[in-house]
Amino acid sequence: MTEISLKDNIKNIGLPKLLAYLNQNRKTGTLEVQTPIFTKRVYLVKGDAIFASSTYEDDRLGEMLIKSGKITLDQYEKSVERLKKTGKRQGAILVDLGYITPKDLFWGVKYQVKEIIHSLFQIEDAPYEFIEGGIPTNEVITLKMSMGNLIYEGVKRIDNWTRIRNEMPAAEAIFKLSSNPATLFQDVELSEQDRKMLAMVDGTRSIKELIDSSWFGSFEAMKILYVLWSIGVVEQMKEPEEQVVQEQVIREEILQPVSASAKENSFSKRVDEIYSKLGNLSAKELLEINEDSDEDAVVRNYYRLSKEFHPDRCFSSGVSSMKDKLTAIFDAITQAYNVLQDSATFKEMTEPINLEQELQVSEIEGAEKQFIRGIEEFKKGNFWEAVDSFRGATKLQPNNSKYWSHLSLSLTKIPNGLKDAEKALFEALKIEPDKTDHYINLGMIYIKAGMKKKANSEFKKALEIDPDNPRAKRGFEKTKA
Secondary structure, three states: OOOOOOEEEHHHHOHHHHHHHHHHOOOOEEEEEEOOOOEEEEEEEOOEEEEEEEOOHHHOHHHHHHHOOOOOHHHHHHHHHHHHHHOOOHHHHHHHOOOOOHHHHHHHHHHHHHHHHHHHHHOOOOEEEEEEOOOOOOOOOOOOOOHHHHHHHHHHOOOOHHHHHHHOOOOOOEEEEOOOHHHHOOOOOOOHHHHHHHHHOOOOOEHHHHHHHOOOOHHHHHHHHHHHHHOOOEEEOOOOOOOHHHHHHHHHHHOOOOOOOOOHHHHHHHHHHHHHHHHHOEHHHHOOOOOOOOHHHHHHHHHHHHHHOOOOHHHHHOOHHHHHHHHHHHHHHHHHHHHHHHOOOHHHOOOEOOHHHHHHHHHHHHHHHHHHHHHHHHHHOOHHHHHHHHHHHHHHOOOOHHHHHHHHHHHOOOOOOHHHHHHHHHHHHHHOOOOHHHHHHHHHHHHHOOOHHHHHHHHHHHHHHOOOOHHHHHHHHHOOO
16 A cells, blocks of 8 residues: 555545555554644554544534434533533433433444544545554543444545545546455445445446446446545556456455354354464465465465455454454465465475564564653653553563553653552563562652552662662662651
8 A cells, every 4th residue: 555644634645545544554543633623533543443532512422412312402501510510521420410321321422433533524624643652541432343434434424526526536547346355355334336336346447437337326426436445445457457367256255245154153263263373374274275276266265264354354243352363364364375476386385474473573663663652752741641652562562571661650640640550560570570670660659659668668679689779778768667
């Protein structure tokens, strides 16, 4: 996929392409869009949008619940009065007052998040910035919806012919089905009309010919193509010739539902079994082929397996905890296919695919980026942001004591953070039980908490490791009974 700047103007990129890029590159961070009237933010974890916020008053939860008919104006006003007195979240207040049920609140927050994200599709000219790193971690209710469906529903709301026409390729451009399984098999609930148009995309017809051949009106046909193009299911033909086998297989797979062989229990077992063997499977084993398999079999198995183990399956199947496993399997299958495609000695490809090493390198780089951002935020005095960044680093690399130590330090700077700071240092000590600084820092936490006896014990442990450490000496003397 073409590189996209993480800081630009929406008019130069288009929100659908930007979100698709962030999703395919599995970015974690905050997408911020600013206008003179409001700022809206979308929070992503590994490419999936999980939450959104907005400074626009009409995007608040209470307003959303009024517009959707879940509460009355009187109930809204009473909840606002309580909010001003207590500072509690409005949703919790509405539940406490009995105006909505916890189930209504769950629905309302998800509805609010989707509406904020979809409203961004109406913005044609505004600066944006994607800030990589940690995101707020205090949201209990998060959105569980594929990026494909989010983009699909957002683009469906665009009714500006001029905008659609300007963002689309030229009318003479020829569309074909995408050859990328990541976009081809994403979880998107296409309408019957969308599927009929999709069936007409054959790699020979131009956009104009597709519109003229359809039984929809010109605008409706153009909009359907715009939607399919925005979510990446179709793409512009760049090569004059395409592989016949590949095109035929893609058409067969995309127009048929996911295999029914994956009932929840059996599918989960199959995922667990393959995931546990990833480091030991060769390219041939991953693609379920043998030395007698021809190119047709390789291509067919690649697309069949990519569809079966697409990471978006966690949204449609309800097994969200399996997202990381599905992602690892999907990546391994893709890498196996690329290895076989590039190999001149097809029959000799029996070595295990070393995907684990590549993923490990990626996680190390990602963790270090978040750590550096945490340091920068800490120096600026943005301690909440620093906590989020350091916590993100520990999630990617939980065996790095440096990340836990800095997380602990930043936690001591926020209200009611001492208990979590203590826990973070315990994690650091598990990794480096002989590091003096960890015991000293733990002692400082206990001093702040007014627990002099426990603090003295930690400084004593530090001195047992390093008897001449001046910080440990000072701490020990300061906390003597």
